Amino acid sequence: MTSYGFRVYGIPAPQGSKIPGVSSKTGKMFVREQSSKTLGSWREDVKQAALIARGVPDPQANPSDMINQGAYDTAPIDTLTGPIRLTVNFLVPRPASVTIKKRPHPIVAPDLDKYVRGVGDALKQAGVYKDDAQIVVIQATKSYADDTPEGSPGAWIVITEVSPTAKLA
Numbered sequence: 001m002t003s004y005g006f007r008v009y010g011i012p013a014p015q016g017s018k019i020p021g022v023s024s025k026t027g028k029m030f031v032r033e034q035s036s037k038t039l040g041s042w043r044e045d046v047k048q049a050a051l052i053a054r055g056v057p058d059p060q061a062n063p064s065d066m067i068n069q070g071a072y073d074t075a076p077i078d079t080l081t082g083p084i085r086l087t088v089n090f091l092v093p094r095p096a097s098v099t100i101k102k103r104p105h106p107i108v109a110p111d112l113d114k115y116v117r118g119v120g121d122a123l124k125q126a127g128v129y130k131d132d133a134q135i136v137v138i139q140a141t142k143s144y145a146d147d148t149p150e151g152s153p154g155a156w157i158v159i160t161e162v163s164p165t166a167k168l169a
C-alpha cells in the first residue's frame with residue numbers, strides 16, 4: 001500500500017464554485033469558475049511539491065534543481081489507480097488585526113472545502129492519481145500558520161492508498 005506526504009509552502013488559495021450563465025450576446029449557456037487570483041500559482045506550488053515527492057521530474061524544471069531537491073533519490077511513485085485517502089492540514093496566515101485571543105481558529109472565509117478542491121485538482125495534474133473521484137476519504141484541517149513551530153503558511157499533504165477491503169466507516 002502506497003503512502004507518502006509532503007509540505008507545500010505558500011499561501012493556500014481557494015478554488016471556487018462553478019457558476020452557470022447564459023451569454024447575453026449569443027444565448028448560449030456557459031460555466032464560469034469562481035476562484036481567487038492566486039489559485040493558479042498555489043495549484044502550481046502543490047503540483048511541483050507533489051512531483052518532487054513522487055520522484056517524477058517536471059519536464060519544465062531544471063534537472064539540477066530536481067536533483068538538489070531529492071527528486072531522483074528513489075524510484076518514482078506510480079500514478080495511483082485505486083481508492084485514495086487525502087489528508088491535508090492547511091496553514092493560513094493570521095491577519096495582523098486578529099489576535100490569538102480574538103480569534104484562535106480561522107473561522108472566516110475561505111471555506112475549508114474550497115481549499116481542498118484546489119489541492120485535489122493540482123494533485124491530479126501532478127499525476128498522483130488519475131482522477132480526484134478516486135478520493136474516498138478526506139481529512140482536512142485549517143489552522144493559523146503562526147500556531148505551528150515553523151510559522152510558515154502552506155499545507156501538509158498526505159496521500160494514502162486505501163485497501164480495497166478496508167471499511168471506511
